[in-house]
Amino acid sequence: MAGRRALKAVLIDLSGTLHIEDTAVPGAQDALNRLRQASVAVKFVTNTTKESKQNLLERLQHLNFNLHEKEIFTSLSAARSLLEQKQLRPLLLVEDSALEDFNGIDTLEPNSVVVGLAPDHFNYQTLNRAFRLILDGAPLIAIHKARYYKQKDGLALGPGPFVTGLEYATDCKATVVGKPEKSFFTQALTDVGCSPSEAVMIGDDARDDVGGAQNAGMLGILVKTGKYREGDENKINPPPHLTCDSFPDAVEHILQNLL
């Protein structure tokens, strides 16, 4: 690539890119192994807020993916470090399964609200409670603002709509910690020690994966699996570096053109 330095890191989205719920994208495990044989760092970056890192790891290992917990960087990790840094006690609107990533954080008498993907908590009572806290001055932290995600039986609302609603109700702006925030992508590269211009991101979400990464200075590859819908590649400007059928094609492109 003219004007770019050699590729040092590949960031890979999980849900919708490597797997859809309990099914791996065909060929994805082998493709990941081929990528590992090249001299690039691999990190798994996800806005999956329902699950702790440990859960994610087990699910992917169960699907025969070869990865380690320290390679996973999630929006929950990013939220936790923000809470610690500002010494906030959160009302956590996250699924029970994600709570372990917040172990040790004081949640009594909350003075902040953290919104993740929590279908069980996105009900009228809990949202009213969150709303009243924010109206009284509690900061609103969004793990991410995805519009929707794909389930086996169809599309389902993500946390973004609920965060947007709370912002509207209280006339405040949420601090977003997950994709597509620039800070999320740069934090994910911290321990790799390379600059965004030396990294590429592969994901199924045009705005949050590809647009976000490109905005942070990386290349972005959009795969047509998961939540991808016809024409998504035209929703961002600049367009994706590449749009391809699925993860194995993305890896092939990297191995042949970017190294």
Added chain:
Amino acid sequence: MADTGWPGCAKSLKGVILDLCGVLYDSGEGDGVAITGSIEAVKKLKASDLQLRFCTNETQATRDKFVAKLQRLGFDICVSEVFPPAPAAIAVLKERRLRPHLLVHDGLLPEFDSVDKTNPNCVIIGDAAEHFSYQNLNEAFRVLIGLEKPVLFSLGQGRYYKETDGLKLDVGVYMKALEYACDLKAEVIGKPSTTFFQSVLNDMGLQPHEALMIGDDLLNDVGGAQHCGMKGVQVRTGKYRPSDEMHPTVTADGTVDNLAQAVDMILNQRGQ
């Protein structure tokens, strides 16, 4: 010279429009409670030479039902004086031949009994309160995202309102949620839409400058009325918050403690 400020403008008024919730009463368990002095204030307005209408974004019950509730609370009010969003929405559906998927309060459903809801090609949301569950929102979302040209109607766009046990999120919050999810702009039926206020003025046969709106919602009652050419006065009851008086874009023509005070000031100006 005509006095255009509050309360001097009351001298030349011909009609008054009142919001209901937060002005006449606070909603909550059962019928809710009347706000002190409001029952008497409505009586005084009715006895005056001013026309009186009620303009509400109430969508938790049919018009008949909530007018009956207000009557039980002691208010002198009848169905033909009350303008809620649902009947206006039904007129829009007919005109544009749309079949709605409804995300509204159970209490409002009978208003839509005569409306064709098969194979929906639009979504209507109202203040569904506890029916704003993840599952119900998801259903509305799936209808919208499945349409080639998604159309979302929102019965009002309020942020929150006050019930006896605290502030509650209003329909506008869920409208924004669906707008964001589907990347679209909802069409608002109800306050603060100019069309909606205009329909009330038409019913009274008045020009905007001849009417005054009194409400507890700075943006939807006061701002909406002002945008339409009316005067707007805010009461310090219901969802009122002191920060409303320092709002960057909307300034009420007057702010009063409650409806009783507003009505006394109006009638004083008119020497009644």
